[in-house]
Amino acid sequence: MQVFKAFFKVLRTKLTMAMIMMAVFIFIAVAYARTSSPTQKAFEDSRLNIALTDNDDTPESRSLIAFIGQKHNIVDPDPDMDRNIDRLYYGHLDCMLTIKKGYAEALKEGRTDDLFESKRMHDSYANIYILSRLDQYVGGVRASMLSGSSLDEAVSRTEELLSKEAKVSYADLNTRDDPEFSRTFSNYFQYMPYILIASVISALSPVLMAMQRREIRYRTGCSCIRSSSYFFQLILGSTAFVAVLWLIYMVVGIFLKGGMYEGKAWFAVLNSLVFSFVCTAMAILIATLTDNSRVVSFLTQILSLGMSFFCGIFVPLSIMGEGIKKIGRLLPAYWYISINDMLCGRETLESSKMISCFVIEALFGIVMAGAALVISRYSRDRI
Amino acid sequence: MENTIVKIEGLVKRYSELIALDHLDLEIKEGEVFGLLGPNGSGKTTTINCLLSLLSFDKGSIEIFGRKMSPTAYDIKRDIGVIMQNVAVYEELSVYDNIDYFCGLYVKDKAVRKQYVEDAVKFVGLEEFLKFKPKKLSGGLFRRLNIACGIAHKPRLIILDEPTVAVDPQSRNKILEGIEELNRNGATIIYTSHYMEEVEQICTRIAIMDKGKKIAEGTKDELKRTIKNTETVTIEILSLPEKVREETGSLPHVYSAEYDGARLTVRCSGGKHNLIRILEVLQKNELSFGRVYTELPTLNDVFLEITGKALRDKED
Numbered sequence A: 001m002q003v004f005k006a007f008f009k010v011l012r013t014k015l016t017m018a019m020i021m022m023a024v025f026i027f028i029a030v031a032y033a034r035t036s037s038p039t040q041k042a043f044e045d046s047r048l049n050i051a052l053t054d055n056d057d058t059p060e061s062r063s064l065i066a067f068i069g070q071k072h073n074i075v076d077p078d079p080d081m082d083r084n085i086d087r088l089y090y091g092h093l094d095c096m097l098t099i100k101k102g103y104a105e106a107l108k109e110g111r112t113d114d115l116f117e118s119k120r121m122h123d124s125y126a127n128i129y130i131l132s133r134l135d136q137y138v139g140g141v142r143a144s145m146l147s148g149s150s151l152d153e154a155v156s157r158t159e160e161l162l163s164k165e166a167k168v169s170y171a172d173l174n175t176r177d178d179p180e181f182s183r184t185f186s187n188y189f190q191y192m193p194y195i196l197i198a199s200v201i202s203a204l205s206p207v208l209m210a211m212q213r214r215e216i217r218y219r220t221g222c223s224c225i226r227s228s229s230y231f232f233q234l235i236l237g238s239t240a241f242v243a244v245l246w247l248i249y250m251v252v253g254i255f256l257k258g259g260m261y262e263g264k265a266w267f268a269v270l271n272s273l274v275f276s277f278v279c280t281a282m283a284i285l286i287a288t289l290t291d292n293s294r295v296v297s298f299l300t301q302i303l304s305l306g307m308s309f310f311c312g313i314f315v316p317l318s319i320m321g322e323g324i325k326k327i328g329r330l331l332p333a334y335w336y337i338s339i340n341d342m343l344c345g346r347e348t349l350e351s352s353k354m355i356s357c358f359v360i361e362a363l364f365g366i367v368m369a370g371a372a373l374v375i376s377r378y379s380r381d382r383i
Numbered sequence B: 001m002e003n004t005i006v007k008i009e010g011l012v013k014r015y016s017e018l019i020a021l022d023h024l025d026l027e028i029k030e031g032e033v034f035g036l037l038g039p040n041g042s043g044k045t046t047t048i049n050c051l052l053s054l055l056s057f058d059k060g061s062i063e064i065f066g067r068k069m070s071p072t073a074y075d076i077k078r079d080i081g082v083i084m085q086n087v088a089v090y091e092e093l094s095v096y097d098n099i100d101y102f103c104g105l106y107v108k109d110k111a112v113r114k115q116y117v118e119d120a121v122k123f124v125g126l127e128e129f130l131k132f133k134p135k136k137l138s139g140g141l142f143r144r145l146n147i148a149c150g151i152a153h154k155p156r157l158i159i160l161d162e163p164t165v166a167v168d169p170q171s172r173n174k175i176l177e178g179i180e181e182l183n184r185n186g187a188t189i190i191y192t193s194h195y196m197e198e199v200e201q202i203c204t205r206i207a208i209m210d211k212g213k214k215i216a217e218g219t220k221d222e223l224k225r226t227i228k229n230t231e232t233v234t235i236e237i238l239s240l241p242e243k244v245r246e247e248t249g250s251l252p253h254v255y256s257a258e259y260d261g262a263r264l265t266v267r268c269s270g271g272k273h274n275l276i277r278i279l280e281v282l283q284k285n286e287l288s289f290g291r292v293y294t295e296l297p298t299l300n301d302v303f304l305e306i307t308g309k310a311l312r313d314k315e316d
């Protein structure tokens, strides 16, 4: 079990970042679940002071600045960098955000990575929250554009959706609260795929990439360990790690609910377990496809943001257009959310429909895991 | 009778248009330090990768320890130690954990492995760096770690692909001595390099490669005997009339005289007193000259004579 052991040793070196991410995501998820106007409210009192530099200076970037300005104070950065650092240090400034040159171009081409640069002293929740808010924003623009909108339309539609989100959650309050599956609870589970994807990707992908680096793969290929055994141990390590992550999230779920899961809630638990498996398979597939970290970050950005938007994680499926939903159906999170919607009463619960959602969701994982296995088996000569 | 350890016959490897290996034959006997010498891009690494079944090839056959090599020939791989050209270690693991990991891919028994790892650490002299992460090591130590990871399981056949690239002279000597010691302890060595000095220093037999072909093979003395050059005389001289260069060139045993504006290089084949005769020509023409030196043939001359170009650039 040499490879399995090395997996965890490598994982240990990547864990700090993963822990921070996890803490933040749990915090956001809990806030999201608890408040009627999700997350926003938690940070409403703390309007952040953001020093914003717009290197792009296009209608799109200005529109984004206006969007940020609705919730936060935008200040001009000091031309003297040291002064800025001081202001960050003393907390007069929460973060410095730069919209990189080419932001509008990138959005037009559908790229969502590497658009911003941010400087901050402390990884405070508020800071990470604003970054995840930016994620939602560009993810939304990308999603609308993919379903056929122009850039202008996409921007305005995303802004509309993101502000509508608050009201929809409020409307949900009127539905009868189910003791087995409270609204808090359904919100928590609705947010779960984003947490799972983000934490799996931020912790598991770097480990797998380290283990699959070309030199290491070659070197391992000359040793007398069977390639199937190597792959098996990698999968075992990944699964064990994701299982632990999942358990932590489930325990947090118990605290949120204030007691053990009962009745319908177990289906939500099962649902998130299946989705964890899908995430694991996805991370493994990506790692077998490439060892280029830029490609990995690009793919994971698309997958996590794209999935969150197309599939109703950030914004409920009920207010999304048919076009976006069509694309969503091609992604596993859509089926996860469909199950969640049935459980919390947004959709009528039919057992046959729920079973088929489970099956489709699991199939995604099986297909991706299978593809990874086949590729790794036949990847001799891959340079 | 010595055993054949590696036998490569008619190996052809193409990368789409490029023919990286062109009907290569190699036979390596037990106990040899076999040098694969060739300029950049001549196909050394490709040969090694085919040998290890990391690459598929188009034609030919490869046998190691008398058995056919294949990607799943784990019993053959067990006895091979590999030191790749690109250092293959985990940046995330400590020096000790790296050696232990790679050793563990071959040796399951924990107690044996512990001993092996300690031996390897001592062998490359990394005792004081066990807890270091590879990134913190200097270039030379980094290479030594790579070597330790390759040899810890005490293989019978050790393949080193340019293990001394970007290494300071002190570490380089330590590495070369180490390789000789491994050989004395019974391992057969395959060593690739484009540094002819290294190959001359440690290899008992040498194959010279160019453009995917083996162009010569033998011990270093055999190789040097195959060429007509026996002595190269170099004279620093500020100006040399063409007539005098021609006169030097027509001396007995001299087969080439070249002048580059600062140095006259005269290559001789056999004969004695070549230097004296050349100097006499210069004196007769009342030409003054600076330093004079003569060299015995090197592997570079072998390469030069066969291919018409230098093995590598002077400043390399």
Ligand SMILES: Nc1ncnc2c1ncn2[C@@H]1O[C@H](COP(=O)(O)OP(=O)(O)OP(=O)(O)O)[C@@H](O)[C@H]1O
Binding pocket: A383, B015, B018, B020, B038, B039, B040, B041, B042, B043, B044, B045, B046, B047, B085, B162, B194
């Ligand atoms: N994956 C590849 N695809 C295409 N061509 C390749 C590939 N790998 C190597 N080559 C080419 O094959 C030839 C032989 O390369 P190889 O790496 O075997 O040379 P080498 O003798 O090891 O050189 P060096 O001293 O630089 O390590 C070179 O011309 C190289 O450009």
Ligand SMILES: [Mg+2]
Binding pocket: B044, B045, B046, B085, B161, B162
């Ligand atoms: Mg090479």
